[in-house]
């Protein structure tokens with residue numbers, strides 16, 4: 001196969017590499033590893049592979065730029081809600097975060113810098129959507145079809161992201177709306193909101209960030225709320241320049257700050273998982289925050305949650321309540337019955353004339369499309385295997401899917417700490433597996449179904465008693481009401497269990 005090559009700088013070394021950047025480059029080429037996605041998962045995996053001396057890999061990315069979540073979410077006010085010192089790679093600390101919670105653009109720039117610094121760009125195949133991947137018993141490899149062509153790989157690693165497929169509400173008539181309509185993860189920057197009558201559907205993590213920023217611009221903001229979120233004070237602040245200097249000169253200082261944040265966040269897990277009663281204090285704090293910021297009793301009642309804090313994602317904001325208290329904002333708790341050409345009608349018959357709709361309605365999490373396109377042994381799709389709930393051993397490997405690894409697979413999500421900690425744990429597990437395969441000349445690994453089943457029943461047994469099983473509805477739950485999204489433990493337990501790849505848990509094919 002024809003492919004170009006280029007010399008590029010990878011830290012100290014210069015490495016000769018093929019450039020899989022177009023159709024011709026990847027067509028029918030074989031790689032040791034194919035990685036899907038260029039968010040924290042895919043990039044992190046690629047960087048660690050390279051650091052371990054593995055250069056024969058390709059990164060498949062459907063977009064024309066890297067960054068995943070932080071490329072796509074450009075809405076006003078978008079930022080992380082885990083402090084940036086922790087929400088970053090452990091092997092690439094950034095001493096220069098501008099704020100405690102860095103804005104999305106800064107996180108995106110950080111990922112771009114990481115990919116340049118570690119020489120990942122030449123491995124990325126852009127504009128290349130994975131359309132199908134199947135495991136071939138004949139040559140013990142994955143056959144992958146992308147919008148740019150075909151390739152094969154010994155190992156396929158999915159880093160397609162749990163929050164990368166925007167979910168739109170299915171409301172009668174919404175397709176016939178004649179105004180402008182978009183999702184918060186696909187913000188329409190060409191549309192000027194100034195002076196418009198805007199409907200925002202949803203009061204989740206994204207809406208709580210963008211509503212305060214658009215409220216001063218719009219003429220009217222109709223906020224359609226299904227369930228009020230619990231909101232704690234955010235306390236964001238700029239990080240002073242002298243901190244940057246210290247972190248640059250003394251990286252250990254930043255590691256200590258990181259460790260302190262990590263331990264503080266882990267304490268939250270104690271309450272969420274083992275002692276929901278401990279959440280009382282946090283609920284009082286949130287209640288006080290609401291009372292202080294929303295003087296009007298009727299509005300306050302609408303914004304008061306009636307479920308345990310933590311059952312849905314806990315949000316942080318200092319400006320959401322003041323924004324929705326403005327006279328131009330109406331919080332509507334009636335269900336939407338219908339969308340008309342220029343209005344929204346609620347079940348009580350009230351009609352709201354609007355120019356635009358912004359959907360802050362989250363993502364397809366437990367019903368994503370990609371599993372339909374991944375076929376394991378015997379042609380079975382991942383979607384079929386997951387018909388009764390998506391499950392994977394340690395959220396990473398699936399019986400009947402040899403040499404397939406998931407990053408942020410089922411039961412690896414968190415309600416309290418940095419997802420990058422989980423991603424890095426999984427990456428080290430996969431690397432350990434690849435080393436074992438090299439050492440023992442193993443071609444394929446497949447988790448034993450009894451090991452996977454034991455893990456699944458452990459997850460099921462650990463969920464009751466957690467705050468997530470306390471009776472609210474949330475995107476953590478699938479259609480059967482099962483929580484297949486979150487890790488029901490401390491993150492250091494997950495790290496311990498993924499530290500070493502145990503070959504006894506797998507079929508090994510030499």
Ligand SMILES: Cc1cc2nc3c(=O)[nH]c(=O)nc-3n(C[C@H](O)[C@H](O)[C@H](O)COP(=O)(O)OP(=O)(O)OC[C@H]3O[C@@H](n4cnc5c(N)ncnc54)[C@H](O)[C@@H]3O)c2cc1C
Pocket residue numbers: 036037038039040041042043060061062063066067068069070073078079080081082087128129130131159160161162163164206370407408417418419420
């Ligand atoms: C607004 C927002 C704020 C968040 N804040 C936090 C936070 O503060 N702390 C935290 O821990 N987590 C946060 N998260 C969760 C966040 O998604 C994860 O922390 C992390 O960024 C996920 O990285 P990822 O690489 O797994 O997925 P993503 O970043 O979603 O990247 C997936 C990549 O795969 C590509 N892809 C998907 N399907 C295909 C396909 N078929 N073919 C080719 N390419 C494909 C996508 O284009 C994308 O580039 C937030 C999420 C959102 C949406």
